[in-house]
Amino acid sequence: MHELGLAENVIAAVGSDARRRGFTRVSRVTLRVGEWSAVLPDSLEAGFHLLASLEGDLFAGTELRIEREPARGICTACGSTFPAGRTGLVCPACGGPGRLESGVELEIASYEGE
Amino acid sequence: MEVKVVERILKVNDAVAQANRSRFDAAGVLAVNIIGSPGAGKTTVLERTVEGLKGRFALACIEGDPYTTRDAERIAALDCPVVQINTQGGCHLDASLVSQALEQVDLGAADLLLIENVGNLLCPSQYDLGEHLTVVVLSVTEGADKPEKYPAAFQRARAVIVSKIDALALTDVDLDDVSASIRRFNPQAEVFPLSARTGEGVEAWLQWLAKQVRAAR
Numbered sequence: 292m293h294e295l296g297l298a299e300n301v302i303a304a305v306g307s308d309a310r311r312r313g314f315t316r317v318s319r320v321t322l323r324v325g326e327w328s329a330v331l332p333d334s335l336e337a338g339f340h341l342l343a344s345l346e347g348d349l350f351a352g353t354e355l356r357i358e359r360e361p362a363r364g365i366c367t368a369c370g371s372t373f374p375a376g377r378t379g380l381v382c383p384a385c386g387g388p389g390r391l392e393s394g395v396e397l398e399i400a401s402y403e404g405e
Numbered sequence: 406m407e408v409k410v411v412e413r414i415l416k417v418n419d420a421v422a423q424a425n426r427s428r429f430d431a432a433g434v435l436a437v438n439i440i441g442s443p444g445a446g447k448t449t450v451l452e453r454t455v456e457g458l459k460g461r462f463a464l465a466c467i468e469g470d471p472y473t474t475r476d477a478e479r480i481a482a483l484d485c486p487v488v489q490i491n492t493q494g495g496c497h498l499d500a501s502l503v504s505q506a507l508e509q510v511d512l513g514a515a516d517l518l519l520i521e522n523v524g525n526l527l528c529p530s531q532y533d534l535g536e537h538l539t540v541v542v543l544s545v546t547e548g549a550d551k552p553e554k555y556p557a558a559f560q561r562a563r564a565v566i567v568s569k570i571d572a573l574a575l576t577d578v579d580l581d582d583v584s585a586s587i588r589r590f591n592p593q594a595e596v597f598p599l600s601a602r603t604g605e606g607v608e609a610w611l612q613w614l615a616k617q618v619r620a621a622r
Contacts, residue, residue: 293496293497293527293528297414297415300414300415300416300417301414304410304412304414304416305410308408308410309408312408322414327556327557327560328531328557329527329531329555329557329558362556375556375590377553378589379552379553379556379589379590380560380589380590380591380592381588381589381592387592388592388593389592390592390593391560394556395530395531395557395560397413397414397415397531398411398412398413398414399410399411399412399414400409400410400411401407401409401410401411402407402408402410403406403407403408404406404408405406
């Protein structure tokens with residue numbers, strides 16, 4: 292449900308940009324989705340293909356590529372960066388408090404069209 | 406031809422959220438987005454917050470709920486202006502739903518706007534409503550592992566209320582474990598263990614929130 296709404300935003304944004312450029316076909320859309328973004332890539336992909344099929348020729352056969360962005364922290368004390376994954380945002384090097392550097396992205400990175 | 410886009414999928418939402426925030430700022434209102442699972446005790450915490458602060462500040466609430474007006478009725482019973490948003494099954498509030506609700510809120514007359522999000526720890530973490538700060542309500546009966554399971558919600562929170570501490574003895578949860586787990590995913594978060602039922606711990610939360618309201622004026 293939620294992913295379908297996100298897919299709708301992707302189709303709308305890419306579709307309007309592609310039409311503005313006079314493209315007749317979008318062959319690939321690349322998204323950047325963070326590990327902590329609370330989004331299921333499979334559902335997003337299913338929603339994307341469903342909505343793309345309703346869009347006619349512009350999105351016929353469009354490939355969706357999802358790049359997963361790992362959750363990474365940066366320590367506010369010592370400046371080192373580290374994977375936040377399951378261990379969280381406490382710096383493994385010095386124990387200082389970290390802040391999230393990446394991992395909640397939900398972006399359209401690029402698309403290919405002609 | 407490759408076209409670099411790099412824009413947030415929620416760009417439209419973010420723009421509306423920014424407009425909401427500008428309205429709050431212009432009116433000198435602190436807006437708080439309250440996130441938590443169904444049954445975490447969000448509405449009860451809200452009731453205690455309204456009761457505790459209404460003598461000191463002018464309050465307003467927006468109640469997000471999939472269906473029913475039950476929560477709004479509870480807040481209205483405390484003589485607090487409240488607007489109900491029904492998402493009709495939707496899993497989160499978004500900025501435009503809040504924007505529509507704001508048509509019925511007298512922001513000029515308010516110091517603090519409390520927005521209760523839909524009971525969910527996933528989607529609400531993605532949608533900026535234009536709030537100044539996010540508060541997560543986590544009840545002890547949900548277990549200590551929630552920050553690890555829902556990092557985005559906890560990472561976003563300025564404060565985490567650990568609710569229902571009167572039920573601690575019925576669980577195998579340890580308050581120190583919950584706090585440690587929260588701080589692992591958000592080292593800067595303020596943590597307020599409290600019981601909205603007995604009142605234990607509520608004052609510390611109210612004092613902290615009051616300080617944020619005064620700073621936003």
